[in-house]
Amino acid sequence: MAKLMLEVNNLNVSIKVKQKVYPALEDITFKVNENQVVGVVGESGSGKSLTAQSILGILPANTEVTGSIKLENDELINKSSKAWQKLRSNEVSLIFQEPMTALNPLMKVGKQISEVLRKHTNYSNNECYRKTIDILKEVGLKRPESIYHSYTHELSGGMRQRIVIAIALVNNPKLIIADEPTTALDVTIQAQIIDLLKDIMKKRNGAMLFISHDWGVISQVCDYVLVMYAGKIVEQGPMENLISNPQHPYTKGLLKAIPDFKKRGEALYSIPLRVPALTERRKGNWPYIEITEENKQVVADIFPEILQRETKE
Amino acid sequence: MRFLVKKLVSFIATIFIVSLLIFFIFNILPGSPAQAILGVDADEQQVKLLEEELGLNEPLHLRYIHWIIGIAQGDLGVSYKYGQPVAEVLKDRIPISFSLAVIALILTVVIGIPLGILIAKTDGKWSSIILSMITQLGISTPSFWLGFILIMVFAVKFGLFPTYGFIPWSENLGEALKSVFLPSLAIAVGNIAIVIRYLKNSILDQTKEDYVRTAIVKGLGANEIMYNHVLRNALLPVLTVLGLITADTLGGSIIIENVFALPGLGSLLVTSIESRDFPLIQSLILIISLIIILANFTVDLLYKVIDPRIRV
Amino acid sequence: MQRKSITLYIGAVLVSILFLMMIVSFFWTPYGPNEMNTKIALQAPSWTYPFGTDNFGRDIFSRILEGSKTAFLVGITSIMIALTFGFIIGGIAGYFGGIVDEVLMRIIDSILAIPGILFAIMLVSVFNTGMQNTILALGIMGIPTFARVIRSGFMQVKEFDFVKSSKVKGAGSFRIIFKHILPNIFSQIIVASTLFFSGAILAESGLSYLGLGVQPPDPSWGRMLSEAQAYMTNAPWYIGITGIFIVLLVLGFNMLGDGLRDLKEKRN
Numbered sequence A: 001m002a003k004l005m006l007e008v009n010n011l012n013v014s015i016k017v018k019q020k021v022y023p024a025l026e027d028i029t030f031k032v033n034e035n036q037v038v039g040v041v042g043e044s045g046s047g048k049s050l051t052a053q054s055i056l057g058i059l060p061a062n063t064e065v066t067g068s069i070k071l072e073n074d075e076l077i078n079k080s081s082k083a084w085q086k087l088r089s090n091e092v093s094l095i096f097q098e099p100m101t102a103l104n105p106l107m108k109v110g111k112q113i114s115e116v117l118r119k120h121t122n123y124s125n126n127e128c129y130r131k132t133i134d135i136l137k138e139v140g141l142k143r144p145e146s147i148y149h150s151y152t153h154e155l156s157g158g159m160r161q162r163i164v165i166a167i168a169l170v171n172n173p174k175l176i177i178a179d180e181p182t183t184a185l186d187v188t189i190q191a192q193i194i195d196l197l198k199d200i201m202k203k204r205n206g207a208m209l210f211i212s213h214d215w216g217v218i219s220q221v222c223d224y225v226l227v228m229y230a231g232k233i234v235e236q237g238p239m240e241n242l243i244s245n246p247q248h249p250y251t252k253g254l255l256k257a258i259p260d261f262k263k264r265g266e267a268l269y270s271i272p273l274r275v276p277a278l279t280e281r282r283k284g285n286w287p288y289i290e291i292t293e294e295n296k297q298v299v300a301d302i303f304p305e306i307l308q309r310e311t312k313e
Numbered sequence B: 001m002r003f004l005v006k007k008l009v010s011f012i013a014t015i016f017i018v019s020l021l022i023f024f025i026f027n028i029l030p031g032s033p034a035q036a037i038l039g040v041d042a043d044e045q046q047v048k049l050l051e052e053e054l055g056l057n058e059p060l061h062l063r064y065i066h067w068i069i070g071i072a073q074g075d076l077g078v079s080y081k082y083g084q085p086v087a088e089v090l091k092d093r094i095p096i097s098f099s100l101a102v103i104a105l106i107l108t109v110v111i112g113i114p115l116g117i118l119i120a121k122t123d124g125k126w127s128s129i130i131l132s133m134i135t136q137l138g139i140s141t142p143s144f145w146l147g148f149i150l151i152m153v154f155a156v157k158f159g160l161f162p163t164y165g166f167i168p169w170s171e172n173l174g175e176a177l178k179s180v181f182l183p184s185l186a187i188a189v190g191n192i193a194i195v196i197r198y199l200k201n202s203i204l205d206q207t208k209e210d211y212v213r214t215a216i217v218k219g220l221g222a223n224e225i226m227y228n229h230v231l232r233n234a235l236l237p238v239l240t241v242l243g244l245i246t247a248d249t250l251g252g253s254i255i256i257e258n259v260f261a262l263p264g265l266g267s268l269l270v271t272s273i274e275s276r277d278f279p280l281i282q283s284l285i286l287i288i289s290l291i292i293i294l295a296n297f298t299v300d301l302l303y304k305v306i307d308p309r310i311r312v
Numbered sequence C: 001m002q003r004k005s006i007t008l009y010i011g012a013v014l015v016s017i018l019f020l021m022m023i024v025s026f027f028w029t030p031y032g033p034n035e036m037n038t039k040i041a042l043q044a045p046s047w048t049y050p051f052g053t054d055n056f057g058r059d060i061f062s063r064i065l066e067g068s069k070t071a072f073l074v075g076i077t078s079i080m081i082a083l084t085f086g087f088i089i090g091g092i093a094g095y096f097g098g099i100v101d102e103v104l105m106r107i108i109d110s111i112l113a114i115p116g117i118l119f120a121i122m123l124v125s126v127f128n129t130g131m132q133n134t135i136l137a138l139g140i141m142g143i144p145t146f147a148r149v150i151r152s153g154f155m156q157v158k159e160f161d162f163v164k165s166s167k168v169k170g171a172g173s174f175r176i177i178f179k180h181i182l183p184n185i186f187s188q189i190i191v192a193s194t195l196f197f198s199g200a201i202l203a204e205s206g207l208s209y210l211g212l213g214v215q216p217p218d219p220s221w222g223r224m225l226s227e228a229q230a231y232m233t234n235a236p237w238y239i240g241i242t243g244i245f246i247v248l249l250v251l252g253f254n255m256l257g258d259g260l261r262d263l264k265e266k267r268n
């Protein structure tokens, strides 16, 4: 049995907008094991980033959380900010989507990496420097000594993303969350970064939560996948099962919408529903879609649970 | 190199335009200086004679060129009133105005920046509303009136500072500082308020940036994030008002010197206007303007030092 | 209530009260503002003389009421001068763009490097002192600020499709300026005017304090302060109260301007 790293149980997050409370995440439950890459896939607005933010304790102030998030059996919900500081980058760290803005433009990148070690370890300056150079090499940057003394504007998007990854890795966290780590990059660079992440995961015995709206990326990296829609996990399971034998119509729809999977000449499918905006949601009413005469059939096809609920009433 | 060249060209162009403007105002606008010196009753003959004596009968462009060349060589003209070279008249007064301005600027930075950070940290609470009212008040208070209030409270009532006059630095450092402290503070208060305001807004803007989130995820504490990351970024926009603040400090010192009877450039300017000592006024205004243009230029260069994105 | 609107609200109230005071002073002051009676010189505030009396025994309250006229007059007329010339210069720069714009803005920026008060002092030293010359100097001092605002307004609006299309349709320049550009930059001009008003009041009081601004018999708060200076110790209220009125008026316009700007930004 693989060791359990992260266990999320009945996580609910609600967001207050103009004095009203709306459900943003409902009943999120999943696990991440050691050596496992768990993917989170879903359209924009489905709550992927909020899930990541919950695990890192960086939810915005207008939110309320219930449920349980355990990292190696340590409950994270309601930790003090001092305790969070110790956890972050030691136990769990994050790779951001936007390498262009995720780094401080006025600080040398080397310092932005070694800062993590300075904060969390007792290494001497020299050791911090050496470790930083090592991690720069590990994320595939050539001439690490000169990179160390560069500023972000002197680096390309791909190089910056490698720096962001280095920051996330440098203190050997047990869990790494990557929130759309390749979305902002060119296709070729995307492939390089994905290879790098795969490599790193192979070398280290860490666990990773990999967030993307892109099935193509998810299918390359992940062992296990969660499919999200409007703040709820629609379906989850091992990668192969999900792709070869999806259960939920929404998952099927998402898979149909992938360009690589479509047959030649066939028009690209897209799911004919948009993700409801936060303020359109009412608790207990998932998937929050207002049913009209026109969309009735479509909704029934994609979210059959709605019909079950309606017949029950 | 582009940045430096561009800034240098703009620096020189600004000096040229400002000097031309000052010259224009003093020499083309109606009213002959000679007439002004001699008074309205003077007859034409006298006026002509004086004009010749002052070199006012030369063509305009030559007069401008002579003036500028003179200034470049340190010859600022001869004061009508003192009958001395202007440079000589200014010599003893420059250190006074300089001390005043430098101390005012130091106070602005030393008080303004910490308070700006403090207010940014308390943002959203009632205290921050009250503090922002106080900054509004600081910006709206005439520095010379504030000077009176400071004199009444700290000099007259508590006797902590002299009420007026300047004690040279060479005589007694402590007393010299005391003699310029209140006037410097009076000038600084408005600028402190401006720094607080800019810095506060800038910090709040920066806090929303992604790199701050990265810093949080690194496990850094609020203070580490503020001082290692946010502050430097937040200071950049404040730097752009530093030129403005320098200008304001020098402008403020003109009036304040009269409140505290400090024999600096500002009080000299006012007395020379009263005596219509045009060469002196003209050179004085040019000098003060040059100092400000130089300060702006320095701020531009400082920008370069702080922001690595600006290429030399 | 929102914090932003508190600023606007306080600013508007302050300005309205002082404006009303100014209107009242045309019809009524408790005493003649120039009525001297040395027997009652430098009296502390009391029921008969709410703000006390000055060194000539004049009622300070009446003189402050009278002085508010000057403050508003100087503010409003100097804005009109600055706005008119600022509009012409900024309009030309913004409308034509290119080299014309570059040269004009270069000059404007250079002038902005000189502190306003120094610029005003320079002009007054040539024009001579007095109310009219002060207004003229402050008006000229304001031209660069307004020229900048109006130019950027022109630049923005010029790119709007409806302006381009009405140009294509052959609408005359004047028509375009008055129908499209002016309404669009109106709010910016209001904000700039409000903030400039407070700058002009500060500058006027400074000039008048130095004896380079408004001259007797015209009333002026700045002038009153320079008279009050000599009696700082035995009549502190004279300096205190007079200054407070300058502060209130400047504060009022500053807050009003800031509030309006926030309101405008929120709308966009």
Ligand SMILES: Nc1ncnc2c1ncn2[C@@H]1O[C@H](COP(=O)(O)OP(=O)(O)O)[C@@H](O)[C@H]1O
Pocket: A015, A017, A024, A042, A043, A044, A045, A046, A047, A048, A049, A050, A051, A060, A062, A276, A277, A278
């Ligand atoms: N701070 C916030 N305030 C209001 N709404 C928010 C906030 N953060 C996220 N949301 C909303 O919550 C929903 C989920 O957001 P997010 O987790 O960012 O989606 P994803 O990462 O899957 O695209 C979206 O509808 C988003 O608009």
Ligand SMILES: [Mg+2]
Pocket: A048, A049, A180
């Ligand atoms: Mg997201």
